[in-house]
Amino acid sequence: MSTPNLSTPNPVTDRTKLRDARRIVVKIGSSSLTDGQGGVSVPAIDALTRVVGQLYHDGAQVVLVSSGAIAAGFRPLGLDKRPKDLATQQAAAAVGQSRLMAQYTESFWKHSISVAQVLLTAEDLMRRTQYNNAFRSLNRLLNLGVLPVVNENDAVATHEIRFGDNDRLASLVAAVIKADVLFMLSDVDALYDGPPTQPGARRIANVSAEANLAHISVGDSGSSIGTGGMVTKLQAASIATDAGIPTFLTSAENAQAAIDGEDIGTWFASRGERKSARNAWLEHMAISRGSIMIDDGAVEAITVRRRSLLPAGLIGVSGTFEAGDVVEITNSQGTVIARGLTNYSVTELPAMVGKSTRQLRDELGPEYDRVVIHTDDTVIVKQTTLTS
Numbered sequence: 001m002s003t004p005n006l007s008t009p010n011p012v013t014d015r016t017k018l019r020d021a022r023r024i025v026v027k028i029g030s031s032s033l034t035d036g037q038g039g040v041s042v043p044a045i046d047a048l049t050r051v052v053g054q055l056y057h058d059g060a061q062v063v064l065v066s067s068g069a070i071a072a073g074f075r076p077l078g079l080d081k082r083p084k085d086l087a088t089q090q091a092a093a094a095v096g097q098s099r100l101m102a103q104y105t106e107s108f109w110k111h112s113i114s115v116a117q118v119l120l121t122a123e124d125l126m127r128r129t130q131y132n133n134a135f136r137s138l139n140r141l142l143n144l145g146v147l148p149v150v151n152e153n154d155a156v157a158t159h160e161i162r163f164g165d166n167d168r169l170a171s172l173v174a175a176v177i178k179a180d181v182l183f184m185l186s187d188v189d190a191l192y193d194g195p196p197t198q199p200g201a202r203r204i205a206n207v208s209a210e211a212n213l214a215h216i217s218v219g220d221s222g223s224s225i226g227t228g229g230m231v232t233k234l235q236a237a238s239i240a241t242d243a244g245i246p247t248f249l250t251s252a253e254n255a256q257a258a259i260d261g262e263d264i265g266t267w268f269a270s271r272g273e274r275k276s277a278r279n280a281w282l283e284h285m286a287i288s289r290g291s292i293m294i295d296d297g298a299v300e301a302i303t304v305r306r307r308s309l310l311p312a313g314l315i316g317v318s319g320t321f322e323a324g325d326v327v328e329i330t331n332s333q334g335t336v337i338a339r340g341l342t343n344y345s346v347t348e349l350p351a352m353v354g355k356s357t358r359q360l361r362d363e364l365g366p367e368y369d370r371v372v373i374h375t376d377d378t379v380i381v382k383q384t385t386l387t388s
């Protein structure tokens with residue numbers, strides 16, 4: 001099976017076309033996989049592998065982003081609920097992850113599917129070399145017909161470098177592998193206009209723009225097992241749809257009915273073109289090493305006219321960046337409007353502020369006759385209204 005390329009139109013144009021996806025990221029939450037007493041639920045995993053196995057045998061390449069490591073580690077460690085301290089969470093994850101994988105290996109093998117465990121840290125997606133590495137590895141597994149089961153590497157993740165929720169991790173993995181759709185399975189069957197425990201909460205069937213979310217109230221996880229609740233699911237849907245990947249949310253029990261085209265769940269339409277993995281990386285994952293403040297004329301030039309950033313538009317610089325690093329570009333009020341790869345270091349730029357490239361060539365030499373950030377190395381940051 002070949003890698004979808006960006007010029008291939010996305011076959012998944014609406015909720016009835018889920019079956020047409022050639023590459024799918026399926027994300028499943030802890031509460032849908034564990035039995036409530038801190039053990040892996042074999043019936044739940046068997047049900048999931050039946051649905052995912054069908055997608056696989058219908059010709060799709062599937063990456064499963066599975067939570068549940070910490071929850072599956074409670075019981076073996078003699079705990080009755082999610083541990084609060086990091087070290088015990090790490091221990092629970094290390095124990096639970098291997099139990100989870102043992103069950104996935106057995107359940108998927110009933111459908112003649114080999115699985116691979118891929119544990120990622122936030123850093124793996126934030127640094128360009130590691131990001132390329134993650135892409136190569138996942139791509140190779142998919143092309144070998146293996147089904148990668150991804151989770152955060154919780155046994156070594158610390159608070160500072162942790163995603164903490166697999167919703168955003170799943171959307172980033174979808175961007176990395178250029179998935180056709182992100183399929184999120186939870187313990188709730190859809191997004192509601194208010195927490196579903198509130199009487200009268202209504203299902204939101206379709207989200208085609210952020211404006212559709214303006215009057216929605218979202219809350220934390222409704223269970224003691226899940227992490228992030230609906231807030232991180234909306235963030236994930238925003239990252240994915242912005243990268244041109246539609247997102248579908250429903251419950252694990254409804255997964256097959258959704259694939260069969262029933263009007264259930266919530267469909268988040270993709271916004272715009274499929275983004276190159278590089279641009280998705282630049283916008284959502286790369287670690288910024290500093291910032292460059294620019295004037296209003298330069299803001300207009302790079303955001304509206306899509307020009308490269310010239311030294312003449314600079315107001316100031318800060319941070320610790322070298323040439324080739326990722327920096328944030330802010331307007332004169334300090335709002336981040338774009339991110340890009342800079343051609344100059346933080347020590348070179350102050351002498352260039354406000355000068356034309358010709359002036360710089362005459363004053364500093366021909367190597368300074370270059371743009372600060374090329375338009376091909378710039379992504380405009382969407383001004384989001386999605387907050388908790």
Ligand SMILES: Nc1ncnc2c1ncn2[C@@H]1O[C@H](COP(=O)(O)OP(=O)(O)O)[C@@H](O)[C@H]1O
Nearest residue numbers: 029030031186192194219221222226227229230
């Ligand atoms: N507006 C909302 N619509 C739907 N669910 C919501 C909303 N606000 C909060 N939730 C809660 O989010 C929960 C799903 O998040 P979470 O527990 O983290 O699931 P998972 O383990 O699948 O990641 C639901 O069970 C529900 O209680």
Ligand SMILES: N[C@@H](CCC(=O)OP(=O)(O)O)C(=O)O
Nearest residue numbers: 030067068069070165166227
């Ligand atoms: N990496 C963690 C998952 C954390 C998480 O996102 O959980 P969930 O909200 O249930 O998807 C684990 O495996 O326990």
